[in-house]
Amino acid sequence: MRLVPRWSSIATIASASALSLGALSTAAFAATAYENEIEDPTETSSQSGESSPMSGDVPAVDEISQQSGVVPQSHVVDPKQKIAPADIVELNLLNVNDFHGRIDGELSDDNTSLIKSSTVDFAWTIEQLRAEYGASNTAFLSAGDNVGASLFASSIDKDVPTIKLLNILGLQASAIGNHEFDGGWEDVRRIQNLMDAPILGANVYEAGSDVPALPEYTVLDVAGLRVGVIGAVTQETPSLVNPAMIAGLEFRDLVDAVNRVAQQLEADDRADIIVAEYHDGAAEGSSESNPEAQVAASETFARIVNDTSSNVDVIFTGHTHKEYAWAVPVPGSTDAMRPIVQTGSYGEYIGQVVLSVNAQTHEVEAFDARNVSVAAMVGETPMATLRENSVVEQAYQVILAALVKADDEGNRPTGLLGAPITRGYPEGGYWLPFEESGDSRAEASALGTLVADSLRDSLNGLESAPDLGVVNPGGLRTDLVPNDDGVITVAQARAVLPFNNELSIASLTGEQLITMLEQQWQRNADGSLPSRPYLQLGLSDNVSYTYSEIVDPGYDDGRTVGVINSLTINGHPVDPEQTYRVGTFAFLAAGGDNFRVFNEASSVLNTGFLDWESWLAYLASTSKTSPIEPDFARQGVETEGLTDTVWTAGETRTVTFSRMNIFSYGAPENTEAVLNLGDTEIATAPVVEGSVSFEFKVPDDLEGEVELWAEVNPSGTRVSVPVNVVTPATEPAITVTAAKAGNKEKGKNLAATGASVAMMLVLAGGVGAGGYLLVRRSHTIS
Template sequence: MPATPQPHRRRRTTRLLAAAAGLTTVGALAAALPSTASAHDNHGGHGGHGPSRYQDVQLLSFNDLHGNLEPPAGSSGRVTELQPDGTTKTIDAGGVEYLATHLREAREGNRYSITAAGGDMVGASPLISGLFHDEPTIEALNKLDLDVTSVGNHEFDEGAEELGRLQNGGCHPTEGCYTDKKFKGADFPYLAANVIEEKTKKPLLEPYWVWKKNGVKVGFIGVTLEATPDIVSAEGVKGLSFKDEVETINKYAKVLQRQGVKSIVALIHEGGFPAGTAYNYDCDSPGAGDGVSGPIVDIAKNVTPQVDALVTGHTHAPYVCTIDDPAGQPRMVTSASSFGRLYTDTTLTYDRWTGDIARTAVRSANHVVTRDVPKAPDMTRLIDRWNTLAAPIGNRAIGHISADITSTGTESPLGDLIADAQLAYGKELDPEADVALMNPGGIRAPLTYAAKGGEGDGVVTYAEGFTVQPFANTVNLQDLTGAQLIQVLKEQVSGANEAAPKVLQPSAGLTYTLDLTKSGADRVVTDSIRLNGAAIDPSAVYRVASNSFLAGGGDGFPTLGQGTNDLVGEDDLTALEKYLTANSSATNPIAPPAADRITVLR
């Protein structure tokens, strides 16, 4: 049973934190405010008659950083911008050295500025952070002056106790301290309103937090997606339950209202899918919220009107939309893509007379974290310090590639490569291994041909491999009947995955047709499924390799959790390293697989 993380320590004296247990009721605003005051005051409003009625509050936000301290490589480090003439251009983006500069410049001249995040700050991180259990990322977020964040699903990758350590500090329980200084933990609170300890029946971490300045109060409620247990290992969520996002937010909005906090922002680690891929796509065209779909739409439509804005995440998509609340009034819903490539700048106009946000005045836009600004020196020093510690491990060459091996698309070249690596490793464990399946969500970055450091073009380093597969899942073998294997393929597009299909990446020899003109499980054409050219025999037994997360039924594949005769191997990165080392060299690099194992009909 995971231990309860202790309440967030209030170290930063310039931050006015109000925990759920300690927040006192606030009375009505002073009646002495002049009735004629109406001008917006961005600089404190301290004129001859006291503060103005309206005060603009800047809300800077981002989400899904995933420990990307250095500029992400390949497509993971680019955003698409829509041009006035309808064309698009690609912009290199991301890296905390640049994110820090952009956020600091954005705050200039704004005395009332809050920085918040929508979860997945850590987890699935590159080597510079993941090797050290994401302590470097927490240090970077402290330097970014992050005020508050919700938890995301990846905050639970290593379990509740480790999340508590990231919040409260202390050296790693098994690996100890990485430097001569004790890890201090986060200066900001992680909010987990809908994450309940089954033992205590209480939230694992603080459910909400209140920012205060000169009488201005803005409350934040943080939740992660209710389906977190479906996409995190069972060990990571052991002893926890995850409640409905809307019910939880509405519950704590009432709590804040009773305590006199009328301006409320929800930080929700769940998101949507805009119809356009450009970061500046207008998802309010033709009407409010018409250009975005996905779980966040229903959430936004049902969260109480007491909440004034929604900062979201999880889908790694960029959008700034207005979606009507249950009262039919427009409300801002934002997401800043992922990996620190964008940040959102929202203006919340606070009414001192009512203590609420004047929603008709809310403005918001996403901004690119371009790399044409000076690097923040303190972030450069942080990156250099941790890279020095990681270099002996990270710089080791593990293979060679002839071109970029990408990770996007229904079937990706990198997905096929990883599946092939797992099948090859599976055959080392058991020569009877037949096929391997890899979940696309477990592939966190492409392999890029251009050298990132001094290793040379085409060289794959251990650090790059770690960035691709950072979860330390084991490669497992299990027996499935042919009927079960067919069912697994159908679960890609049905059940929990029907609305957002998760197409498993197949090893060489497994082929079939995916007909997207059909619906549900029928999208997998059963008669087309072949293994090494032969039809799948429903009554035969097949030896299937997959990572331990999938083998446990994760990602909406319950049939994979029903396999028998389990055999557990080493971690998946070891399998990839062995495959690259055995099948590539400087003179004979691996070429990107053709990604032609699944025939897609649209």
């Protein structure tokens, strides 16, 4: 293979000469064989084309095909059909990932037409890119999450408008995404029965067996070539959906599954070209990033790049909502390259890979890969011009009908804001008003605080009212941006929380709350690193904690884990033995997003209240007297100099606070911090890039348990750490228990070994009557 760049505008083009992946090209390929080898298609399908079996309680392929559940016959080919002699065939592969039901647009005043619509723009761009090479030479594919976490216009109709749209646009095959499982296994069946394209999941099995639960692949006829498409979903799916929704399913290694199917397709001569659709990908992606860095940063992405079979010609990815089009080495080859593409999310880009294929040998002679910006391609093209295309016109009518229905139900005011309240965005970046993507789940946010407040306050009328609210960042699907008059509508509010989660109250000890916060540094159950290595929980405004980062002793690549140094609720240090009630979503209460400590809760109350109902009521009641303003205080602050919280009067101490800024829209940059010990102001210092250091003398006349606290301005962040001040004559002995290294073999990290990083302060004297000191700081990833 060789790379022949063809495009120079509105594109991301990877240059083979610019890549130097070193060991990536030497990774050995070994296709893993399972007992459940691919069945002969004639035994599993009545189609003249080919699709792999769906088993278990899901209808068989022939049954689904009668309900428009597999690729139409016009898009498939008999696997034994021979290719007519030709020189070079150009294969135009279009791809999307993580569309998430983006049925969007602006209605005219009389609701009879669309003034503008990013979804219409998306449809028109697909049609233009298809026309470049012709429909017969084009395949339209997806890497999953077509539906789920959808906008209001799609979610209120169970994503039927989105499915209709993709059917109209001729989607021919899709990997299943984790969000297709949001409604459970039965809902997967409903979606498949409505969708013309097969939903593929080669690594999804019936639990305890080697029986595939979904079709593993399909074979399409594109330009007279047999194109095999294999789908696989992130192995983290059980931690990303409510576990009860996927009982009876197992999610195994996605690369092994793709390799197994690719090997069989090649061995049986069923496909000329093979495409892998992975619903997983690089943790980062932009023109400033590169595949080498992402391979080093992500075990999963390294596996996809290094270990995907050389039988696979094209790799499309999804799930991580990143945008890249790179060329990476083919395993076992010294010079061959292949494209790997992800389109970001929400239909903002269309991935396009054009293969120049020798029709005799079926070898890829050259390829081009790019991401096409929908907005840039449409430009100022009038809506009337977009609608001249008959397919776009059909899409337009579906979008219009969905938005009119949503407007009827969703245009009712439900609250009043004084300013936009948004998710967190990458540090150092800028949030553009009304941007639909780019949020970072590793950043604290004003929206996270507001939703967590609602989870606490919406349930305060119950006998078991929560002490705090907690929200996972992936539960916040868009920003809360008011209309010009400050009004938030039902549709806008529901778009923030589109999952229809039940509200739950989980009872956790103070020690388990610390573990919950430490599990923000993510590890899978087997100790491996997930595609998002850190997830910042949103916490209600009555919670404050400090932390330090240490090197995980189970790895030799410098990755870190967090150790919580202090945790307060309502200004009081948590008692490790006391039970606290956490208001949250049923998803998180079931241990979702790898916050497995919730599975150890002494009790979980499922309230029966739905998230969106409580959220709408909260916004209405909270803004009844005045608009809701964003809270830019940060709940978690990194510290240095606080691992020892037993101090001696008269000694000099140095304390550093970092990561005090918040990166939501409108958040101010902190400029000053005031440090206090109890009621005594100690020092004032400037904040520079979110950090401040204090060197100070502990007052000679101070003794006992006091609060060390800093007020950070202008954000209002308040850092609080309990310390115990003793006189030199009564200074206690301090015993430090070092981090247990455990088994330091690569991959045997804290989660795998069960080791913990602990610091125990053993006090020679007792703490004052009625008081206590949080004396154990542990980091156990489990």
